[in-house]
Amino acid sequence: MISLAGRDILHHWTKYVFTGVGLGLLIGVTLSMAGIYRGMVDDAQVLLRSSAADIWVVQQETLGPYAEPSSVRDDAYRALRGMPGVADAANVTYLTMQIRQGERDVRVMAVGFEPGRSGEPPFLVAGRGVVRSHYEVVADLRTGFRLGERIRIRRQEYEVVGLTRRMVSSSSDPMVFLPLKDAQEAQFLKDNDAIVNERARTAANPGLNRPGVPGLLDALLASQTSSRSVNAVLVKVASGHDAERVAENIRRWKHLEAYTWRQMEDILVSKLIETSARQIATFLVILAIVSAAIVSFIIYTMTLGKVRELAVLKLIGTRNRTIAAMILQQSLGLGLIGFVIGKTVATLWAPYFPKYVLLLPDDAVRGLAATMVVCAIASLVAIRVALKVDPATAIGG
Numbered sequence: 001m002i003s004l005a006g007r008d009i010l011h012h013w014t015k016y017v018f019t020g021v022g023l024g025l026l027i028g029v030t031l032s033m034a035g036i037y038r039g040m041v042d043d044a045q046v047l048l049r050s051s052a053a054d055i056w057v058v059q060q061e062t063l064g065p066y067a068e069p070s071s072v073r074d075d076a077y078r079a080l081r082g083m084p085g086v087a088d089a090a091n092v093t094y095l096t097m098q099i100r101q102g103e104r105d106v107r108v109m110a111v112g113f114e115p116g117r118s119g120e121p122p123f124l125v126a127g128r129g130v131v132r133s134h135y136e137v138v139a140d141l142r143t144g145f146r147l148g149e150r151i152r153i154r155r156q157e158y159e160v161v162g163l164t165r166r167m168v169s170s171s172s173d174p175m176v177f178l179p180l181k182d183a184q185e186a187q188f189l190k191d192n193d194a195i196v197n198e199r200a201r202t203a204a205n206p207g208l209n210r211p212g213v214p215g216l217l218d219a220l221l222a223s224q225t226s227s228r229s230v231n232a233v234l235v236k237v238a239s240g241h242d243a244e245r246v247a248e249n250i251r252r253w254k255h256l257e258a259y260t261w262r263q264m265e266d267i268l269v270s271k272l273i274e275t276s277a278r279q280i281a282t283f284l285v286i287l288a289i290v291s292a293a294i295v296s297f298i299i300y301t302m303t304l305g306k307v308r309e310l311a312v313l314k315l316i317g318t319r320n321r322t323i324a325a326m327i328l329q330q331s332l333g334l335g336l337i338g339f340v341i342g343k344t345v346a347t348l349w350a351p352y353f354p355k356y357v358l359l360l361p362d363d364a365v366r367g368l369a370a371t372m373v374v375c376a377i378a379s380l381v382a383i384r385v386a387l388k389v390d391p392a393t394a395i396g397g
Contacts, residue, residue, distance in 0.1 A: 019298045020334055023291060024341025027371060030287045031346040032353070034363050037273075037280045039356035044170045044268035048261065051092070052118045053234035054243045056259045057250055064259055065094045065231040066170055067267050072256065074184070074230045083249060085241035090117035091230040093183040096173060099143075099151055106143050108176045109169040110153065112183020118234035121177050127162035133179055138162035140174035153178070154186045170272050172355050180230070188227035288374060291338075296378035299331050303382040310386050311393035324383045328376060335375030339368050 047066065057080060058070040080089040093112035098105045113119035115130055121138050127147045130136045137158045139145040145160045152158075158178060167175040178186075202217065203209050209217045235250075235258075237243045247258035259267065303310075313323060343364060350357040 015302075016334065017337070019294075020337030021341055023294055023334065023338030025345065026287055026291050026294070027338050027342025027367065028345040028349075029342075030284060030291070031342055031359065031363070031367055032350065032357055033280050033283050033287070034367070035346065035350060035357035035359045036353070036355050037277055038358035038360055038363065040170070040172075040273045040276060041269055042358050043168050043172050043356055044273065045265065046166055046168060047170055047268065048265060050122055050167055050175070051234055052120075052122060052236075054237040054261060055235040055247050055250070056264050057089070057233040057235055057254075058231070058257050058259070060255055060257050062257060063267050063271065064257070064264060065092070066264075067272055070231050071229045072231070072233060074228050076254070076256065077233045079254060080233055080235060080250065083246070083253070085238050085246040085249070086235055087238040088117065088236040090114050090119055090234050091180055091232075092119035092234050093180065093187055093231045094169075095183065095187045096169065096171070097153075097186075099153060099176070101144065101149075101151060106145075107173050108139075108143055109171075109173045110183060110186060111175050111177045112180040112187070112230070113177055114180050118236060121162070121164045121167055121175075123164065124162045125165045127160070129162055130177065130179060131161075134182055135159065136161045136179070138164060138177040140164050140167045140176070142168065142174035143176065145176075153182075156182065156185075158182075168356070170268050184227040184230065187231075188229055288370070291371075292374045292378045295331060295334060295375050296381055298334065299327065299379050299382040300385065302330070303327060303386050307389055307393060310389045311391050314389060314391040320387050323386050327383050327386055328379050331375045331379035331382070332372055335371045339371045343367075 056064050057072065057076070058064040059072055062068045062070045064070055074091050077089040077091055080086055091112075091114060093110075095110045095112075097108065097110055099108055100106075111119065120129070124138065125141065127138070130138055135156060135158050137151070137153075137160055139151075139160050139162075141163055145151060145163075147160055147163065149160045150157050151160065153176075164175070164177075167177075169175065235246070237246050243260045247260050247263075250256060250258040310323060346357075346359060350359060
């Protein structure tokens with residue numbers, strides 16, 4: 001059987017190959033967009049795994065520390081530890097902030113934790129964990145911080161004593177872990193000017209600065225310079241207990257919101273990255289349409305350039321099914337070349353994206369199947385033109 005695709009590749013191989021390269025770049029962008037979405041989902045799950053919690057206890061009527069601001073008194077964990085089914089409870093704070101390193105600003109999520117409890121970094125790739133109660137941090141490798149380096153967070157300097165890998169927030173910001181008290185001070189305490197102004201307002205209030213009550217004003221001022229809030233309490237459920245039932249008891253008796261692992265995963269994946277997922281899906285549809293248009297145009301153009309050859313085939317009695325199959329092969333070959341190039345370039349440039357790009361083998365298989373389907377659809381116009389070629393064209397010119 002005459003291979004029309006083979007003949008075109010031999011006689012017009014430069015046009016065919018360069019078209020495959022262009023299509024491959026489009027497919028590479030498509031695979032990268034899918035990889036970015038997979039990376040966002042993986043980042044959200046990494047954040048949950050690094051917390052090592054079964055239940056997140058947060059402020060009532062909020063979605064928790066990752067999706068909404070949440071403030072819980074830091075003594076709430078004591079009451080939670082006494083509840084049935086609770087094995088442990090630990091305070092934790094989360095704060096997205098900028099840290100100055102030399103001439104650049106590093107955007108990080110600062111996590112305040114209690115050593116030895118939920119919320120601490122689960123593993124280290126270098127250095128040691130935080131052992132002092134103040135001014136030590138463990139940082140993710142993506143921050144660019146080095147062991148022994150001193151960094152400034154708010155008004156204090158901290159020493160980097162340990163490094164982790166793939167500890168990121170749902171926004172892909174690398175994490176910095178520091179002692180809970182330091183994190184509370186960094187997040188909730190006001191700056192010096194605000195404290196001075198607040199003290200002046202308190203002293204000017206006759207109800208709070210009573211002449212006949214000595215020590216009242218000093219006690220109020222002292223309470224303004226300390227923080228007693230955290231963003232969440234991480235709860236570990238005791239063996240043999242159902243996390244959903246424990247969470248329900250916390251909601252009922254402690255007047256706090258409690259989310260299980262599945263519920264928090266749903267908040268992170270379905271709510272936080274929902275808009276981004278829609279944008280990526282829109283781009284994927286646009287790229288698929290553009291790819292189909294390019295393949296359709298190229299195959300259509302190449303078919304028009306072979307009108308005389310097609311007429312000769314018809315004149316010698318070649319069946320329409322054979323002609324259609326040859327054009328379809330040509331289109332699928334173009335798609336196969338494009339997919340190989342697209343998968344290669346997506347793998348090569350993925351590490352250089354600012355976002356984490358996770359390329360899964362299953363997505364590659366789906367991408368190959370989608371490419372073949374798009375190329376098959378794109379060849380329909382060219383097949384229709386080829387089947388309408390008049391055999392007399394081979395004689396009349």
